[in-house]
Amino acid sequence: MKKVFFKILLGLVIIIVMLQYNVIVYADEISDLQNQQADTKKKIDETQEQKDQVSQEKSDVQKQVDALNSQIADYESQIGELDYKINDLNTQITDAENQINEKQQDYDKQQELLEKRLVATYEAGETSFLDVLLSSDSLTDLISNYYLISQIAEADMNLMQKIEDEKQEIEDAKTTLENNKKELDSSKAEKESKSVQLETAKNEKSKYVSQLSQEEQDLQQEIDDLTRDNQKILNDIQVAQEKYKKQLEELANKKPSTGNTSSSGSSSSGGSSSSNGSTGSSSSSGSSSSSGTSNAGGFIRPVNGGTVTCNGYYSSGKFHGAIDYGVSIGTPVYAAADGVVLTTNSLTTSYGTYVVIQHANGLQTWYAHGTPGSICVSEGQIVSQGQMIMKSGNSGNSEGPHLHFEVRKAPYTYSYSATKYGDDCRVNPNLYF
Secondary structure, three states: OHHHHHHHHHHHHHHHHHHHHHHHHHHHHHHHHHHHHHHHHHHHHHHHHHHHHHHHHHHHHHHHHHHHHHHHHHHHHHHHHHHHHHHHHHHHHHHHHHHHHHHHHHHHHHHHHHHHHHHHHHHOOOOOHHHHHHOOOOHHHHHHHHHHHHHHHHHHHHHHHHHHHHHHHHHHHHHHHHHHHHHHHHHHHHHHHHHHHHHHHHHHHHHHHOOOOHHHHHHHHHHHHHHHHHHHHHHHHHHHHHHOHHHHHHHHHOOOOOOOOOOOOOOOOOOOOOOOOOOOOOOOOOOOOOOOOOOOOOOOOOOOOOEEEEEEEOOOOOEEEEEEEEOOOOOEEEOOOOEEEEEEEEOOOOOOEEEEEEOOOOOEEEEEEEOOOOOOOOOOOEEOOOOEEEEEEOOOOOOOOEEEEEEEOOOOOOOOOOOOOOOOOEEOHHHHO
16 A cells, blocks of 8 residues: 555656646747747847838939939030020021121122212312302203202212111121120030039939849839930920921911811721811811810810820829820821921830920920821921821830820920929810810
8 A cells, every 4th residue: 555655656746847847848948939039020120120221222322313313304404405595696696797798798889889979079179069050051950950969969978877877787796796606605615514514413323323223223214214305305395486486476376276176087097187288277187075076175185086094193193294095006196276396206215206286375285105107297387176197106115005195384394203283394184175
């Protein structure tokens, strides 16, 4: 009996010892796990901190790039304006030099006539106008001689006055010419300074762009292409506005269209359009709305059919600044209103094949991503509302066949960082339909 009790007691002791050992082991394991958990959390926090730091660094780099983009665009705009000013001054200088040459030749002729007149007077001796009058044989002869003398005297006075006026005009033209030359030299020096600043900004930007990820670099390249092309188009527009000033004045004096389009132009060929020389009148037009009636804003829908795939903003919420009409390649594109074609071109980037039209109300409409070679209007041409200007396509930076329709107000500038209408010169096209 004692042996049995001893065995039971020994077993209990062993069990208690084992339990205490396991508790100690489990406690150690839990402590180790807790320590590991704490270490892991610390590592996660450190990693997250590093990630946030990297993201912040990328954000800062992108901000630097954006700021430099703004500087570069500003420098390029200023250089474009200076180029325009330099060209204008060169034209003025050439005109002034031609004017001086013409006036100098005329002045020399008048001076020669005056010298001959003086020689003739000298050779006539002491004969005076009074002698001529006193030598008259009759009253009629006296009146005739008096009239003749008056004409000669007036001619002499006019000749001398003309010579004096031309001399002064030549002096004034020379003064203007010298001022233009000084202004030209100043503009050239300013352009050189801006060009140096531009190159510095571009080099600085390249340094920051190299720090961006490949995806960010691709996006930056897209931004650069669009910004560059926009600036080129704006420079072309500035030149065109001066070049086609007469057409723009003619457009301003022209009776505005009612926006009434009786022909829908929905045939496979887009409706016939017979251009009338420089006026570009058309007998067929795109529909102004689904009902084809006139509208308060004065613009008509630039294409028939299709769907609006982007109405100012992408599905992501990013600002687009235009309406995209999803239409098949070759769909006729119509002028939204009467206007003057300022510029057309076919690019491999950004807008692709595009047309820009200036309207009498000061707005411009931009039509982009057309089919290369399909533009059927020319720069400086006055087009009528609903007149076909090109065919839609998928050119430039485009992810599918569509028409990009954009409306801008003066001064017609563009900003890639714009987040809504009004941040730059793009306005909501829907306000004008």
